Amino acid sequence: MSTTHTTCPYCGVGCGVLATPQPGGSVQIAGDPDHLANFGRLCSKGSALGETLSLDGRLLHPEIADHRVTWEQALDHVANGFMSAIREHGPQSVAIYGSGQLLTEDYYVANKLMKGFIGSGNIDTNSRLCMASSVAGHKRAFGSDTVPGNYEDLEQADLIVLVGSNLGWCHPVLYQRIVAARTARPGMKVVLVDPRRTVSADIAELHLPISPDGDSALFVGLLAYLDHLGVTDSNYISAYTKGFEAALLTAEDWTVERVAAATGLSPLSITRFYDLFARTKKVVTVYSQGVNQSASGTDKVNAIINCHLAMGRLGKPGMGPFSVTGQPNAMGGREVGGLANMLAAHMDFTPEAIDRVSRFWNAPAIAQAPGFKAVDLFAAMTRGEIKAVWIMATNPVDSMPEADAVRAALKACPLVVVSDMNRHTDTMDLAHVRLPAAGWGEKDGTVTNSERRISRQRPFLALPGEARPDWWIIKEVAHRLGHAAAFDYGGPGEIFAEHAALSAFENHGTRDFDLSGLVGADYDSLAPTQWPVRAKPAARLFGDGKFFTPDGKARFLPIQPPPPFAPVPGSFILNTGRVRDHWHTMTRTGKAARLSAHMAEPFVEIHPADADALGIRRASLVRLSNRHGSALVRALITDRQQRGHLFAPMHWTDQFASNGRIDALVSAKVDPVSSQPALKMAQAHAEPISVRLYGFVVAAEKPALTTDYWAIAPATNGWRAEIAMLDEPADWSAFLASTFGTDAAFQSIRDERSGRRAFVLIERGRLIAALYTSPDPVLVSRQWAVDLLKEADLTASLVLAGRPGADRPDGGAIVCACLGVGINTIVDAVTRHGCTTVEAVGALTRAGTNCGSCRAEIRGIVDANRLIAAE
Template sequence: MTETRSTCPYCGVGCGVIIESQGPEITGVRGDPEHPANFGRLCTKGSTLHLTASSAVTRQTRLLYPMRREHRGEAPKRVSWDSALDFASESFAQIIREHGPDAVGFYISGQLLTEDYYAFNKLAKGLIGTNNIDSNSRLCMSSAVAGYKQTLGADAPPASYDDVHHAQCIFIVGSNTAFAHPILFRRIEDAKAANPALKIIYVDPRRTDTAEIADLFLPLQPGTDVMLFNGMLHIMLWEGWIDAAWIAAHTSGFEALKALARDCTPDLVAQICGIRKEDLFTAARLFATSGATLSLYCQGLNQSSSGTAKNAALINLHLATAQIGKPGAGPFSLTGQPNAMGGREVGGMANLMSGHRDLSNAEHRAEVAALWGVHSVPEKPGKTAVEMFQAAADGEIKALWIACTNPAQSMPDQATVRRALARAELVIVQEAFATTATCDYADLLLPATTWGEKTGTVTNSERRISRVRPAVAAPGETRHDWSIAVDFAQRLEKLLGAQSPHPNPLPEGEGEVARIKTATQSPIELPPPPGGGLGWKPHG
């Protein structure tokens, strides 16, 4: 039996796993006791991960060879990689020549590795010259990105899992942590057992499993989060629970925030939120006056038409009370997918750039263009996920390249998504499994490797970079996602007559991905040591 250290591909906790394999078969998986995200623990899904890689699954559901449909509605037929990528590059080149670079779009995934994300981002923005590349993370994490940038100036969660053990108050909102991030919840249980004085506040319209550990449960009405947070701030201001000296030294715009909270009186907030006024006061007091308050939040705040406002209002509570920048304190957004954070680091969305650079900043665009060896990168933000499929349904976007995600099943407004897939002149699906709903719409199917076969890195919720390592050989003619993007880019470059900006993005040695990451994190030496992954240290 062979053992391989890797990372679980499910949620954003980023647990280390040890894969057990015999020859070409993955036979088991267990938690890695040396990995600081989980210290050997695994949830039910993680502990049965090996079942998804069984030979029966591979034989029945895997996409193992490139396949092409000559006509929509027909069964796809096997083709060679050269034939598939020549067809893809020639079709893209023709559409770009006739309609411009913004006539194509890439829809990618938080399930991709950072190197995959980076290659696609560079392909779209560096070679083709379009920002029409967005991720399914748009549906869950874009509000967190905007909230951090709006309040802290950068999309950089300032907390870590270890803060759970230093907190005196944990404020959980919009997250059923016990169900969605169970290994992190085990840490919360451990912290509570070790420190019974730890106070846990849980805010959710539903009484979920997470509520069982709470000292205070606030069953607010759906959509009233901003009112709740501003009401807590109103009380903090009235009771003198803010840190005026810290605010003066480290923030700006507080007077405007005070004006915003002025009308959020306890009576009004309790009525709108559907909670007791006494509980509102208790929540404000515990949050503001504890030695260290850590907030944990997820899709209950993010998946909302007012998601950015909810994120910003919560972060403002931390800034008003100086509950940030010290052990056990800070606003901590929990990512849902295993590499949503890695995608954010390398700019894998329509309004982001690599290394947390700002798309609207001319100096940042020039910096990225110089790294890629191109004259410029496009300034205009691209279509977001929902906008991209609407544009395809309207005939504005002619070609869609979909990688490692299943929009025909998972996107909102399915009628529009399926109309977009049917109307687009070209739909390319890069996928590990042949049975997804989106595969039925593909003109070209490109087989990708999946968990247990891939190599690269992921970044979890606390911005810890962990290695993903292959335990078995790739089956059939599957290829790594980044490799497919690079091969396609090199063919397209010849047809467009542009200089290819696509060196190997894998993280050996001084790769580009490592250089991009060092711009916003501590110096990184890749590959990381076995077991632990690489963490980060805030600069003081």
């Protein structure tokens, strides 16, 4: 079968992927060794892409009010609904909420329809939740939303400062590029600035466990320190920048001692970091959601940029500020104006740009001002100002702050249209009109990664059912709204050609985003390309000291750090984020059994001292709550977490857990400049839950879970689930029948002393279902029990025992998701085979030899068991 060169649909690294359909219907996935983003590497999520392509749960036909309809009926309904709202309430009464999962061509058509022809700025995207503060900070400093450098700078730097970025889990391929560079050049240093001691601390010489929102103070203090040492580049500042004196005037009172008070860091560690930054010429500061997802995120971005400008460390090999995006096409969405405050081709709502784009599109009714941004959009919906909303490829009922309020807003909206792959998401369940969209492997277009590299996503699968590309769906609605001539596209190549032409229109090098060199290029064979694409290409921008401000000079911003964040007494600071093997709301990764093997249920990290004070035991259940909502999660007690702080991942939804929607607890407080919500800093109470019985389930068919707590995940050949009950079922037979959908008799055992029970149903030697319960968290090896679903000659006694016999080694909980290596296998490599390094473990077991994002965990296992091995 032929191999297709395409691009990964996950994070902003933008890895090249080779996809080869197999005769049996599966797809072989490999990294593209020629793609400059990853050189053949893939993370655990990318490696498992082939396991996410099934049609299980796909929306395959249009629906209106839960009834299957034709495309003609669905498109007419959407167009008529939007037309009616516009006629009665004006163009500001309708909106589109998009996603970094859209391809650039999809984004372009959606933005053109809303801003150019409906005449409203009301198109925003979940990219608002991940990088809007970077956009705003770039524009304030550079006059444009420009990421100056590229990935090579990470390998050429002598100091990398990771700020609010768990690169090891969230961008593993970039992290491994840094690890390889540091191995080759041991003098290379890494500093991690993060409230948590994440796995990224594994390669850091210095971890600064900063207080929430302390980043501005840290970098404002750094600016003052650099000036005090006399190491700033006065020639660069004079020739290429403005505003240094004002920025320094704000910063000069921020002594090391004052920074220590604002950040919770020791003066010694602050001085050590400052000295490293001052004496190292090649410095790259990598920042991500810990900076952006803040009520002062834009100021944090500019505080970082200020320090690089002051040292002249910008636009040169191995140096510069580097925003790493979370979404695969967050950058592409920015390029085409997918944010409510942008027009198109990186142009703003200025009179000149409005006129230029209006003439290019021949759109006399073009929007004249920005529209509602994400948080404001759903607030306006709550107020009844939005009468029709079209949501594309995203799940705001789970990903938005104050998610319960977002759910209520959608319930109140007269017309909710959702285009998505999946029939069941928490957002899709509220849709009046459901439109089946193409998914990864079926879509044709481009995405742009964090280093401004445009890559093709190419299809290698046929469109299933009646699924259609997003651009086509939008085009068809535009035709019905009376704009057929402006949306006469025959394919994504035509859309990209128009996008490139707009970027070049009346540009002449005056705007950063310029694809003039791709006008007329062959779309099908387009190779990964960094913009700008002019006659003289530039991998790094600003190396010549020329910026996109009116006078061509970069701007320093005077930054006043906010006061230290103090939670309400008795509450915790709740930080939200990602885990290694899952992506956003799990609509894709939730299909792959091995991606749930490492972490299969929602959890909260809590410091041991805090857990002890609250009476929270290891692996028990915890209720998190505040005035916005609540969640029920598993306790993960760890000293990686600071006292008074909690961390919980944002992935779990009502499709995968009984009450795990963490963003329901996050306040909708936003940055005043970027309108990006402060998803990293909620306040929440934590309390233990009194549970009568904990349980673990494995089943060949998906069980119907109705217990007080449950979390479900796919397993190879079946399903796995964690459950908990506040009261024991009065009738176990009835409970088993309703849960597993069978009246067959289960065999069972009970230990009267411990209160533990096991129930098992085996048919013809195969496991149909098993349930283990205990008054305490169940001790059964999950991976061993899950692997029983693959066995063909089981006995009830083996399964009821809840542990493997001597002839069935238990690999233990999965550590390396890429290669399915468990903790017991790694411990055995250390204690029995004498492996004393991560490399030795990898050579014996293959653990950590693919994406490497588990290497820090393997190192911890090696260190914890080295003494045992020496005995």
